[in-house]
Amino acid sequence: YNEIPTGFPEPGKTTVYDTSLTIDLENVPLNGGVLVKTLVLSADPYMRVQMRPVDIESYMPPFIPGQPIFSLGVGKVVRSDRDGFKPEDYVYGLLDHAQYCLANPDAPVFGIRVFVPEPGLRYSAYVGAAGMPGQTSYYGWKEYANAKPGETVFVSGGAGPVGSIVIQLAKRDGLKVIASAGTDEKVKFCKEVGADVAFNYKTTNTLDVLKKEGPLNIYWDNVGGTTLDAAIANAANHARFVECGAISQYNSKEGVNMKNLDQIYARRIILYGFLISDLAPKWEAEFYKIIPKKLASGEIKFSEDITYGLENSGQAIRDVQIGTNTGKKVIVVAQE
Numbered sequence: 001y002n003e004i005p006t007g008f009p010e011p012g013k014t015t016v017y018d019t020s021l022t023i024d025l026e027n028v029p030l031n032g033g034v035l036v037k038t039l040v041l042s043a044d045p046y047m048r049v050q051m052r053p054v055d056i057e058s059y060m061p062p063f064i065p066g067q068p069i070f071s072l073g074v075g076k077v078v079r080s081d082r083d084g085f086k087p088e089d090y091v092y093g094l095l096d097h098a099q100y101c102l103a104n105p106d107a108p109v110f111g112i113r114v115f116v117p118e119p120g121l122r123y124s125a126y127v128g129a130a131g132m133p134g135q136t137s138y139y140g141w142k143e144y145a146n147a148k149p150g151e152t153v154f155v156s157g158g159a160g161p162v163g164s165i166v167i168q169l170a171k172r173d174g175l176k177v178i179a180s181a182g183t184d185e186k187v188k189f190c191k192e193v194g195a196d197v198a199f200n201y202k203t204t205n206t207l208d209v210l211k212k213e214g215p216l217n218i219y220w221d222n223v224g225g226t227t228l229d230a231a232i233a234n235a236a237n238h239a240r241f242v243e244c245g246a247i248s249q250y251n252s253k254e255g256v257n258m259k260n261l262d263q264i265y266a267r268r269i270i271l272y273g274f275l276i277s278d279l280a281p282k283w284e285a286e287f288y289k290i291i292p293k294k295l296a297s298g299e300i301k302f303s304e305d306i307t308y309g310l311e312n313s314g315q316a317i318r319d320v321q322i323g324t325n326t327g328k329k330v331i332v333v334a335q336e
C-alpha cells in the first residue's frame with residue numbers, strides 16, 4: 001500500500017503487490033504468535049475507509065503506507081507458539097495480503113480464531129455468508145428489524161453478501177421484500193433468493209418503485225446517499241432504518257444534499273447505526289450454531305465472485321467499490 005486514493009482505489013498506485021516480501025518459514029520467531037499460510041482473503045467495502053491518513057481515527061485501523069494491507073481471510077496454521085493453535089488448523093480473522101503472515105490472535109477486532117468448516121461448506125464461505133458479512137446481516141436483523149409478518153422491507157445492495165442474506169432472513173420472517181441492485185443479473189439473483197420486488201436502480205427510478213410498493217416499515221441501508229433519501233420519503237410511521245453502510249459515499253468527497261431529513265421526526269423514524277463488532281458478543285454463538293448448517297444444506301443461498309492470485313487483490317478491492325463484483329468478492333491466494 002503506497003498512496004491514499006482521492007477517489008476509487010487504483011491497483012498499482014494505491015495498492016501494490018510486492019514479491020520482495022518473503023518470510024523465513026522455518027526460523028521466523030513467533031514470540032507467542034501464529035504463522036499462517038493464507039488461503040483466501042476478502043475484499044470488503046469498509047477497506048476504503050482504511051485508506052486514509054494514519055492520524056485520522058475511524059472504526060477500523062488505517063493501512064500503513066509501505067506495509068502490506070490486511071483484511072479478513074482464511075488460512076492454515078504452519079507453526080504456532082500459542083495454545084489452542086496447531087499446524088493444519090483452519091483460522092479465520094485479519095490476515096496480511098501476503099502468502100504467509102504472523103497473525104495476531106489478540107487483535108481487538110477480528111483476531112484470528114480456529115474454526116472447523118461445516119461439512120459440505122467450502123472454507124471460502126467463512127469470509128462471506130458464514131463470516132463477517134453474513135454476521136452483519138444476522139446480527140443487525142435480529143437486533144434492530146423488529147420484523148412482523150406482513151410488513152414491507154426495502155434492502156439496498158440486495159445482491160451483495162450482506163443484502164442477499166438480509167433478503168432471506170426477511171422472507172423467513174414473513175415480510176414483503178423490495179430489493180435494489182446495480183445490474184439486471186444482480187436483480188435476478190435478488191429474486192432467486194426470495195425478493196418479491198427487485199429492480200436495477202441504475203435504470204429504474206427508486207422513488208417511483210418505493211412509492212408504488214411501499215410504504216416501508218423497515219429499510220436496510222447498505223448504500224446511503226440518494227437511496228436513503230428515497231427510503232425516508234417512503235417510510236411508514238415508526239419505520240426502523242438499519243443503517244449498515246453507505247457505499248455510495250465511500251469514494252466521494254461530496255456529500256449528498258438530503259432533502260427528506262425533516263421526515264425523520266414527522267414519521268417518527270428510528271435510525272439504528274451499528275457496527276458488527278458491537279453486536280458480536282450477543283449473537284456470534286447463535287450465528288455459528290445456525291447459519292453454516294443452513295448454508296451447507298442450501299437452505300440459505302449465497303454467491304461468490306472469485307479473483308485468483310494475490311497480485312490481483314488491488315483490482316478485486318477496486319471491483320467491490322465500483323460494483324463490478326457479482327457476489328462476495330474472494331481472493332484465492334493459495335490452495336491447501
Ligand code: NDP
Pocket residue numbers: 044045046132133136157158159160161162163180181182183186222223243244245246247248249274275276277320321322323324325327328329
Ligand atoms: P458488496 O459485496 O455488495 O459490494 C458492494 C456493492 O455496493 C457493489 O457490488 C455495488 O453493487 C454496490 N455499490 C457500489 N457503489 C454504489 C453506489 N454508488 N450506489 C449503490 N450501490 C453501490 O458489499 P457487502 O455486502 O459486503 O456490504 C454491503 C454494505 O454493508 C456496505 O455498505 C458495507 O460497508 C456495509 N457493511 C457494514 C458493516 C457494519 O458493521 N455496519 C459490516 C459489513 C458491511 P451494485 O451493482 O448493486 O451497485
